[in-house]
Amino acid sequence: MSHDFPPLKNDLLLRAARGEQTERAPVWVMRQAGRYLPEFRKLRLSHEFFDICRTPHLATEITVQPIRRYTGLVDAAIIFSDILVVPQAMGMEVLMNPGPVFTDPLSTPADISKLNHPVDVDKELGYVFEAITQTRRALDGEVPLIGFCGAPWTLFAYMIEGGSSKTLQKAKTWLFKYPEESQALLMRIADICVDFLVGQVKAGAQLLQVFDSNAGDLSPHDFTTFSLPGLQHIVNRVRARLADSSLPIVPITLFAKGASPALAARAGYDTVGLDWTQDPRDVVASGVTAALQGNLDPAVLYGGQEAIEREVKRMCSAFRTARGGSTRAWIANLGHGITPGVDPEDLRFFFECVHKYSAEGAAP
Numbered sequence: 001m002s003h004d005f006p007p008l009k010n011d012l013l014l015r016a017a018r019g020e021q022t023e024r025a026p027v028w029v030m031r032q033a034g035r036y037l038p039e040f041r042k043l044r045l046s047h048e049f050f051d052i053c054r055t056p057h058l059a060t061e062i063t064v065q066p067i068r069r070y071t072g073l074v075d076a077a078i079i080f081s082d083i084l085v086v087p088q089a090m091g092m093e094v095l096m097n098p099g100p101v102f103t104d105p106l107s108t109p110a111d112i113s114k115l116n117h118p119v120d121v122d123k124e125l126g127y128v129f130e131a132i133t134q135t136r137r138a139l140d141g142e143v144p145l146i147g148f149c150g151a152p153w154t155l156f157a158y159m160i161e162g163g164s165s166k167t168l169q170k171a172k173t174w175l176f177k178y179p180e181e182s183q184a185l186l187m188r189i190a191d192i193c194v195d196f197l198v199g200q201v202k203a204g205a206q207l208l209q210v211f212d213s214n215a216g217d218l219s220p221h222d223f224t225t226f227s228l229p230g231l232q233h234i235v236n237r238v239r240a241r242l243a244d245s246s247l248p249i250v251p252i253t254l255f256a257k258g259a260s261p262a263l264a265a266r267a268g269y270d271t272v273g274l275d276w277t278q279d280p281r282d283v284v285a286s287g288v289t290a291a292l293q294g295n296l297d298p299a300v301l302y303g304g305q306e307a308i309e310r311e312v313k314r315m316c317s318a319f320r321t322a323r324g325g326s327t328r329a330w331i332a333n334l335g336h337g338i339t340p341g342v343d344p345e346d347l348r349f350f351f352e353c354v355h356k357y358s359a360e361g362a363a364p
């Protein structure tokens with residue numbers, strides 16, 4: 001590889017993702033660079049959301065904010081960006097005000113012809129690669145850097161709904177009314193995700209995560225029919241392409257929120273992310289052998305320190321019991337992103353509790 005990055009000093013995340021035993025569970029939280037941090041809100045006052053994503057030194061600055069604040073407590077950085085940069089690369093306009101808004105969503109399959117095809121990922125998303133490379137240098141090996149993308153089904157849903165939606169009525173209409181066109185578009189998105197993820201590893205990402213945030217809206221049959229093929233394509237092609245280009249075969253995590261973990265595990269990722277509705281003991285009992293990530297309810301962080309300590313203890317004990325007494329192959333996290341109203345000191349306490357209660361030899 002052409003980069004010469006500082007050596008990694010904390011590899012807990014990478015070891016847990018590979019299924020190894022670690023002296024304690026590595027911990028990070030989804031959306032850890034975000035609005036609950038005053039230093040993020042301050043920078044955000046003078047910059048639009050997607051301008052930050054497109055400006056590598058700003059994306060780097062925000063990515064390292066939680067690493068600086070929680071030095072020695074947090075075990076990973078995740079590049080500051082958004083899953084919706086992929087629809088932008090496909091030619092769609094997306095604004096953030098305050099949630100995502102597509103100015104011209106897809107309404108029928110005829111609209112697919114308006115999308116860029118093929119997409120030159122290096123050209124359209126090169127700013128993410130540059131941000132990753134700058135962030136690797138800024139991190140100075142303190143913690144590994146996670147790259148990510150949205151899953152085809154979740155991106156497809158945003159491209160059709162034009163924003164967040166409770167029912168996903170429009171996107172689901174496509175699945176049932178235009179199944180073949182839907183599958184073709186889902187696989188087109190999957191191919192872009194492959195190029196995007198490989199480019200992120202080339203730029204310096206040390207673990208990848210695919211966010212299928214809308215997975216739970218599909219029945220098991222429809223998840224299997226419409227989401228799983230793209231997810232499998234991504235993990236298989238990314239691994240093959242990394243091997244062909246002599247790049248490191250980094251671990252890959254799938255967070256399919258709301259989906260059955262046993263079904264998500266069929267995609268073949270190294271780590272399966274769990275939301276807080278799942279009990280890790282049931283997940284392991286159902287035959288899932290992948291590493292696990294998660295899964296405290298983000299709302300626990302509003303409950304005060306007594307609740308945080310009690311619930312982290314409960315979580316650690318559940319993951320330990322799931323594996324017959326060890327915290328092997330577990331990455332501690334929330335079950336979804338941290339929300340804007342959390343007190344940063346309560347997140348610090350969450351990290352401290354994970355260190356204490358996930359340690360080898362901690363009381364069960």
Ligand SMILES: Cc1c2[nH]c(c1CCC(=O)O)Cc1[nH]c(c(CCC(=O)O)c1C)Cc1[nH]c(c(CCC(=O)O)c1C)Cc1[nH]c(c(C)c1CCC(=O)O)C2
Pocket residue numbers: 029030031032033034035044049078079080081082083084096098099100148164211213337
């Ligand atoms: C569905 C989704 C999106 N984006 C993302 C997902 C998948 C994860 C999930 O389910 O939450 C992923 C994402 N978005 C962001 C990151 C950065 C890295 C991190 O710290 O985790 C990541 C990994 C920054 C962001 N993405 C967004 C913000 C807040 C925007 C702002 O600063 O105004 C941040 C910090 C905005 C965003 N972006 C998106 C929505 C629906 C919203 C608005 C609602 C919300 O804020 O949660 C799309």
